[in-house]
Amino acid sequence: MHNTYKTNVEIDWCPGCGDFGILNALTLALQDLRIPNENVVLTGGIGCSSKIPHYVNVYALHTLHGRSLVQGEAVKMANPELEVISVSGDGDGLGIGSAHLVAAGRRNLDMTYMIFDNGVYGLTKGQASPTLPYKENIKSLETENIKFPVNPIFLALASGYTFVARSYSYNIKHLKETIERAIRHKGMALIDIMQPCVTYNNINTKEFYDKRLYDLEASGWNPVVNKGDDPSVKISQAVQRSMEWGDKIPMGVFIQYERETYAERLSTLIHGYGTRNMVKEPIDQNGKPVANIQEVMESFF
Amino acid sequence: MKKDLNLMVAGPQGSGINFTSDTFAKVMARQGYYVYTNAELFSTIKGDHSYFRVRVSDQKIESYSERVDILIPLDAKSVIIHKGEVSDDGMIISEEKVDDKRFATISYRKILESVATKFNKNVSELNVMKNTVSLAAALKIVGIESKNLKDVITENFASRKIIAEMNNAVVDEVYNEFSFNKTFSLPPVEKKKRMLINSAEAVGMGKVLAGMKFQSYYPITPASDESNYLETLMDKYGFVVEQTEDEIAAINMAIAAANTGLRSSTSTSGPGFDLMVEALSYSGMTETPVVIFYYQRAGPSTGMPTRHEQGDLKFATTASHGEFPRVILTPGDNTEAFYDAVDSFNIAEHYQLPVIVLLDKSMAMSNTTTEVFDLSGVRIDRGKLVLNETSNYKRYKLTEDGISPRTVPGVKGGIFTIAGDEHEEDGHIFSEDPDNRIIMMNKRMGKMNLILKEIGENKKVKFYGKPENKKVILSWGSPKGAIKDALESFPDISFLQVRMIEPFPSEEVMKYLKGKYVIDIEQNYSGQLADLLREKTGIVVDSRILKFNGRPMAYEELMDAIKKAQTEKKVVLSYA
Known part of the structure; x- marks a missing residue:
C-alpha cells in the first residue's frame, strides 16, 4: 500500500542515520491506525530528529529547542479531538526541555512523546547529551564524558507517565508496534528510542545495541496494571527493570496503567470541556462578539 | 478645585488592611462617588508595613493625593510613619488618647466586648473585627448611613452568616457610641452604577468578550491577578486557563494553542517576559497571532516585585534576536485596557503577529470607579482564518498584503508546516535560498507599514x-x-x-x-x-x-x- 504519510521533501539526515527507521515506523503506524492525515499534529523541537515534522504529511509544528512537548500538549488541550505526537532528541527533551518532560507527566494528556535517543547533540557536531553514559569518550568529544547520564525511563515513571516504553530504530517492527500501542493508550505515553548516530557516536552503534537489546515482554514482563489495582506496586518493579543497562538492555513497554487524563480533570473545572470543540465554536456572529459580559460587569457594582 | 476625601489604612501586611480599604471604597462608590485607590504593599504574606489609600470625590479622579484626611492605623508603627501626612484638620482613628486634636479615640475593646457578650463569644475571637470598628467610625464621620456599610458586609460574608451578623453588630455599636468634633462632608452626588475595578479585571472582561479560549500563565506579581480572575470565569464561558511549569511553557503553550485555532494569550511581568523572548521571536517568524499582557513592575532582576515602574518600554520594543513585526499597545486606564484586550486579538489575528499590551503594577492594583463599558462598537476580526476544507494550501503563500490564509489542524486539505527556521511558502526549511530570504523578510516586515496605514x-x-x-x-x-x-x-x-x-x-x-x-x-x-x-x-x-x-x-x-x-x-x- 502506498504510504500517504510521507511528504516528498528531501531528507537531510546522514546516510544510515537511525532517524530513518523511526520515520518509517511512525508513518507505518499511522497508516495502520488509519488516522486521517489532517487530524494528526506532529511537533518537533530543534535538532536532527526534530526535523521529522517536515517529512510526515500531517499538520506539523517545528518549534523551538526543547519546546516540542509543551507545544504538543497545548495543541491537545486546545483541541482534544486531534491525535498529537511530539518528538524530541535526547538533548531537546532531557536537557533544555526537561522541565516540560516532568510537567507533562503531571498532566497526563492523551498523547505520545517519542525521544530519539542517541547520546549526542548531532546538529552541533556531537557534544555529549544527557543520556551519554559516564566516562564514554566517543569520537566527537575532546575529553571523556564526566557527567552521569539521566535515565529517561526512570524519569518518566517518576513523573507520572502512564505508558513508558523503550524501542529501537533498527527494529522497525517492534518500534511500529510500540508506537501504535502508545497512540492507542489513553494517557501520556513516552517512548525512548535507541537511535545510533552514525556520524558522532562510535560507541552506542547498531552493533552495540543489536547484541544487547532484548525483548522485555517476551521474557515474561507484563507491563499492564489491571484496572482498579494500585499502580505503585508495578511502578516500583518497573523502576527496577529500568535500571538494567550493560550487557543486557531491556526494550518494550515498562508500564501501562490508566489514570484520569488531563481532559477529564479539566472537564471537572470547565463544564463541557472535551465535548464541545473550542476551535469550531464561533466567537462572533457577523463580527459581533458572542460572549455576553453584562452580568460580569454588573458584579462590580 | 475638586472636593475630595482621602482615607489611608495602614498596618502590617495580612492584618486586614485591604478589607478595610476595599469596603470603604465600595461603600463610597455605591453612593455615586468617584473612587481611586492605591495599594502599597510589601513582597511578603504577613507582617511588613503596608498601606492603602482611597481617594473619593464628587467628580472624576484618576490618581491619589498626598493629603490624608482620615488615617486608620492598625498598629502603633503606622501612626509613627503616617501621622505627618494627615492634614491639620484630619483625623486619626485610635484606641489611645493622645494630646493631638487630630486623634479620634474609640474604645475597640469596649465595643468588641459588648458584641462578644451579645453573641456569647470570647472577646479574643472578635479581635479580627477591629478593622470593622475603624471602618464604621470613618464612614460615620463621612456621613454615610450604617445600612450602606452593613449591606456590603453582608454580601462579603454571604457564605458565613454569623460572621456578617457579628460585624454588623459592631457597626451598630460604633454608630451609637462614636462621635468626633469634625465631619468630612463631600458634596452630595446622584447615585450612579459604576464598576469598581482594576485593570487586571478590565483586561479579563475584555479577553472574555474577545472570545479568548486559552490563557496560560506562571504565577508572578503583579500579572497573576488577571489569570486568577479569569479562572473564576472559565467555567461560565468555556475557556482554559493553564498554570504552567514556567514562563517558557506559558508562551509556548499560548503559541501552540493559537496555531491550533484558539484566541490565545499569556500574562506576565518583567522577569517572566525575559524568559518568553525566544518564543516571542518564534511567533514573529511563524506569523502566529499570540497576545501577551505585560504588567511591568520595578526592576531590574527581582527588583521590587510589588512596586510600580514603567521600566520596560524599550525592552518590549526590541526584545529578541532578529527582526520581526510586533504591535505594542499602551493603555493608560481601565477603559483603555478593556478595549485594548479586544483589539489585541483582532490585530494579532488580522496581521498574524505577536501583540504585546503593556500595563503595570499601579494599573493592576488600583481600583477605580469605571463607567460600564459600551459594547455597541465592539467587533471581532479573525483575519484570514480558514476553518473549512481547502486545497493547494501553503501556510506562507505570498499575497498582495503579505498576509497568508491561515488554516488550523483538523481542516481537510489545509495541512501546514510551521517552522521557526526561515522557510518558503510551504513552510519547509531546506533551501535557505538568499532570494527567498529577502522575499520572506519583506513579507513579514511589510506588515508594519500596513498597520501604520490601517489603524486609526x-x-x-x-x-x-x-x-x-x-x-x-x-x-x-x-x-x-x-x-x-x-x-x-x-x-x-x-x-x-x-x-x-x-x-x-x-x-x-x-x-x-x-x-x-x-x-x-x-x-x-x-x-x-x-x-x-x-x-x-x-x-x-x-x-x-x-x-x-x-x-x-x-x-x-x-x-x-x-x-x-x-x-x-x-x-x-x-x-x-
Missing part, C-alpha cells in the same frame, strides 16, 4: 487640551491619571498620550509635538519614551519628569514638577 489615529495617540497650547506633555500608560488630574490647574498645557508604541506612530506624534515645548512624564529612570521619540522623529524633549522610587505619582507632586519643568530640564519625583 485614535488607537495610536490621544490628545487632550487646546491644540494651540505651546506646551505639550508627552506620556504613555498609567501616569495618564495623575497627569489629567494635575493638568486641571494648567489650561495652557496640552497632553499627548501615546497609545501604540510599536510600530511607532511618528506621523501623528510629530503632528502634535513639532515646534512645541515638550515635557516628557514617565515612571522610569531615563525617560524611555523621550529617547524613542528622538530615535523615531528627531524631536528632542525639553524637559523630563521622572519617578522611579517604586510608587506611582501623586497629582500634587506632579503639579509642582510641571511648574518646574517649564524651566528645568529634569525633575525627579520622590513622594511615597
